[in-house]
Amino acid sequence: MTEYMPIMLDVREMKVLLVGGGKIAGRKAGQLVAAGADLTVISPHAGSDILKMEEAGQLRWIRREASEEDISDYRIIYAASGDEALNERLAEAAHRVGTLVNVASRAQAGNFIHPAVLRRGRLIVAASTSGAGPSAASALIRELDERFGEEYETYAEFLYFMRCKVRETVDEPEIRHRLMRKLTETDILNQIRQDRFVPWSDIEAAAWIAREREE
Structure with missing residues (x-):
């Protein structure tokens, strides 16, 4: 079993690449923008969430398929396209150059994952099953939501x-x-x-x- 190291990462102005334009990519884009990342999205198509963020000047959207060569300019990669083979190729390329990479379609292919999160201002409570069952972690966060009030x-x-x-x-x-x-x-x-x-x-x-x- 992979032993993950829990951290809180400051991504303000950090160059981050998000590959994909669907719902999962849209959710990740919203989180990254809120955290102040310098975000670039590469995808032939994008959903309404990404379109709105681009129109607001919160991210850059490059309208094409991503390739392994794209990762060299970024410190963090999110492979969240609907093409699992592409996600895995990007992850392999990221591993070769020592870049942090998160793979939406198969967590084990990346070198970091995101926990389920409860936020109360500066208080952040996170729960993870190390990729075994994200829905179980989300259920635990819902329980904690009742425990930790405003x-x-x-x-x-x-x-x-x-x-x-x-x-x-x-x-x-x-x-x-x-x-x-x-x-x-x-x-x-x-x-x-x-x-x-x-x-x-x-x-x-x-x-x-x-x-x-x-x-």
């Missing part, structure tokens, strides 16, 4: 705000770690759930940091 978006924003303040004022890594752990032990999440939470000001954040770092 309050987690506010909570994650609060933690991000405080992490920035801690990094600005505390130099010692071990104290930073202790302060962030203490934050997760506070009653903030319950306050948000009960609609009692008032966002902290810079002064309140600084006072909390000063008080807790001495303990």
Whole structure:
């Protein structure tokens, strides 16, 4: 069994190639555009989602069949055409040059896969079966959707705000770690759930940091 390494990847302005223009390619294009990728689509035909994104200037669409030679200019390849043989040829070419490649028609042909994802603002919860059963991972995410409500978006924003303040004022890594752990032990999440939470000001954040770092 392939042992995948879970990561969160920043693809802003990264050159990404998406081969294919159907529904699967359209969904991937939307995700990549939302993440800020420098996206090129190669396909003789494209669905309405890709057309709309091209018209909005969010991606480039090259209207032809892709070939192995196309991959050399890109850091990530998505082989999502309806032609499985083409997808596999692109994957083999990507492997030869060490490029990351995702293959929609057969996950094992690529070297990375996408998990099912639940987003709550900065909070991202991912689930994967390592390609064994994507529908099972999606079902798990639906269960987690009921577990993690909208309050987690506010909570994650609060933690991000405080992490920035801690990094600005505390130099010692071990104290930073202790302060962030203490934050997760506070009653903030319950306050948000009960609609009692008032966002902290810079002064309140600084006072909390000063008080807790001495303990």
